[in-house]
Amino acid sequence: MTDTTTNHEPSRVLDRVVIRFAGDSGDGMQLAGDRFTTSSALLGNDLATLPDFPAEIRAPAGTLAGVSAFQVHISDHDILTPGDDPNVLVAMNPAALRANLPTLPPGATIIANVDAFDDRNLGKAGFAHNPLADGSLSAYTVYEVPMTSITTEVCKEAGVKPRDAERSKNFFALGLISWLYTRPLDPTVEWIEARFSSNPMVKEANLRALKAGFHFGETAELFESSYEVRPAPLEPGEYVNVTGNTAVAWGLIAASRVSGLPLFLGTYPITPASDILHELSKHKNFGVRTFQAEDEIAGVGAALGAAFGGALGVTTTSGPGLDLKAETIGLAVSLELPLVVVDIQRGGPSTGLPTKTEQGDLLHAMYGRHGEAPLPIVAASTPSHCFDVALEAVRLAVKYRTPVILLSDGYLANGTEPWRLPDVERLPRIDPDFATAPNHTRPDGTEELWPYQRDEATLARPWAPPGVAGLEHRIGGLEKSDGSGSVAYDGANHERMTRLRAAKIAGITADIPLVEVDDEQAGATVLVVGWGSTYGAIAAGVRRVRALGHQVAHAHLTHLNPFPPNLGDVLRSYRSVLVPEVNLGQLSRLLRAEYLVDVVSFTKVQGVPFRAAEIESAILHQVDAEARREEEAGAGWPASAGGEQ
């Protein structure tokens, strides 16, 4: 295997490159992209990835609807997004080319599997002429590589039938790109050997295709040179490449460890959240119980039942499931039991865009229950941040005896980034603080537990799972008498309880970090406020604007209910506040309502994350507007006319 490491000298060093693997949903593009990412991570590049696949498992072959793509951005420096536009497009068929041409900037490289560009596939993709032959791609550097035929040829020697061999062509593409960007094959070879150990024929076909691709790059003299992207200067430490969903799962396991609470996941499969169930179901030796329920309602119900019994109850879902869970989450608000609801947002409403990302559920999380039913909301900004946010969700749920909604989305769920592993010994403990003794004495001197006798500081009620003699008590969804918890219908008590529940959640603001503002020279007039997965695009956009010589500030929210205590002051200290969101302006509504600040909403709902360039241009627009306003004010306009004091 050693002849495939790097026996050629790369002639060009790049600081970064964005590669997009695109093909049919059955072509194995996600796998090729994933393996390329792993090799790059092991080489020490910084990276970010964006899988982009259709909702259908196998849409009709060769059609635009069936195109599945995986974009990976690798670099020798710290990067924040999977890249706006690909530098290189690997197109396994005409549909993959057509679907991705709109995002391909002039000068980009196209590596096309020329074998797939026959009349039938061209027709299916809607090409009247072969774009490889009609000169329409003259703005690009196009390499035509017969991937299918070489793959079937090299596999034939191993006795693999052509139809089976063809399925290994993704490994040919991976081998070729690995050569082009000087990635070693060894990690992929090892992976293939382990993954296909029980199927020697497939293993052999994949290995042969991989090496054939690599050797093709070296010997075909098609490519002028190969390229190198050197390691990024990452902080010292041990790293893994992690998806958001894996990080959520690991964060929950970590939370179970630091709290001593056994983890129970009640859930129902739904894209793009199911991978959390898959990951947690593997780790029974951490005492993790995973329950695949009959529906979304049962998933959250079982999680709440487990919480009543003293476990760490968690449910995971996406938008349609959050709709169905609303009633049970409301019950959890009323019961005041810890419960973590993980919502991996996707395009809505209804079934919407199951495999595409969106930030459409913020107001649903905030208000999607009948009655006054507030609860804490936290959101993850990057794939690895999902680990921290899972721990934070559990901390708040346990400490305040409340359901907490954790918002992630399809982009974070499947995207990856290198993550410097935390020191697990130093993760803060979470104290379940179970009730151990009665807290109320009856007139006759006997003692009992009043389940709604609150802690004065946190307003949290005692958590008293069954099993302790003397603490027997009944709770339910009917309104309860303040203190004793007995059923109570009187209006004054209901108002008191409603206000207490609201005050408990609002009070959490004193227990969360101040929002940090990235304002390099403290002279910016424009503040960009984001939440969740827009972090990378906003931070990259801000960098670009600064590189153009402008000042701009960035604040990113993890806690969305309650907000950090200093948020109002931060918002009011800038001339204008720009709020980019992948929805129609949900955070901006909350900020306006809460702080009476006239924030500017900047939105997009195309099932994909913001591009850094879009953020850059929105910020520049805002910076220009502020500059103009200042100029006008400086030119002596009366303050009353300009409206700017």
Next chain:
Amino acid sequence: MTDLAEPGAITQTTRKDWTSDQEVRWCPGCGDYSILAAVQMLLPELGVRRENTVFLSGIGCAARFPYYMNTYGLHSIHGRAPAIATGLAATRPDLDVWVVTGDGDSLSIGGNHLIHALRRNINITILLFNNQIYGLTKGQYSPTSEVAKVTKSTPFGSLERPFNPLSLALGAEATFVARTHDMDRKHMMETFRRAHDHRGASFVEIYQNCNVFNDGAFAQITGKDNRGEMLIPLVHGEPIRYGPEGEHGVVLRADGSISLVEVADVDESDLLVHDEHRDNPGLAFQLSRLSRGPFEPTPIGVFRDVERAEYGAEMARQIEETTARKGPGDLRDLLRSGSSWTVS
């Protein structure tokens, strides 16, 4: 009775110990009172602890039950009690979890949760109070109401065929299925005892009179004067006979059907011998449908009691086996379980 009990020892309790201080608010004359009494009288006999006993319910008249029990209790939301109980029972095998439900709660809005809890054989005891009517919402027809029933929401008569709760439970792979009625405390207590002792999901249908909205629905078979002729007690290992002198019986016909006979007309050895433990639920299913409604001779007692792996125990077994094989989970190793690399 609120002293912290000594761990280990189970003190002798009385009905009073299992009764909470809450005023019972069912309508006077409701069948629920006698069911509550049967449960409160049975529990001292079971040798179980109050602190390890949980009553869980959904919504409906029956669902108020947990408030009246001096145990741990959870009054949840409509139809979801079996789902909530699943999470509790799967994580707390040390608890006795009772689910109290009605025909609307468990057969209408919560039908899905009921069948899956039975199928999974969750370690819970389900008491289904069947009064063939919606009580708490004041008198609409339920999924067990008879065809053509005139109610507030069906002034021209219901168009729907009712569920047979026992047939449904048997079809859902239930491992313990029984029927009793609110007019016979002794029979209730005996049936509940059996349901409690069964490991896995136990399903008990209780014919319960709603004297306000559906009074006398079962009077033709449960009334004191009618029982002898109209209730068919099922006794494991015994030929199925009923009537004041045991003069009626049940036979299995050559075509596989079962029917009622006069014992005098057949050879006694032809009577069907009841077998609760029969693996195949076919005969139990036939018995569950022997009567077309509470106006014909109707079997009561335990229809089916078979052993199957219980869900929570199986979950615990997988955890134990995996831990024995892989060792207890190590968080540091978990985070490194992908390919990790070190930057120095």
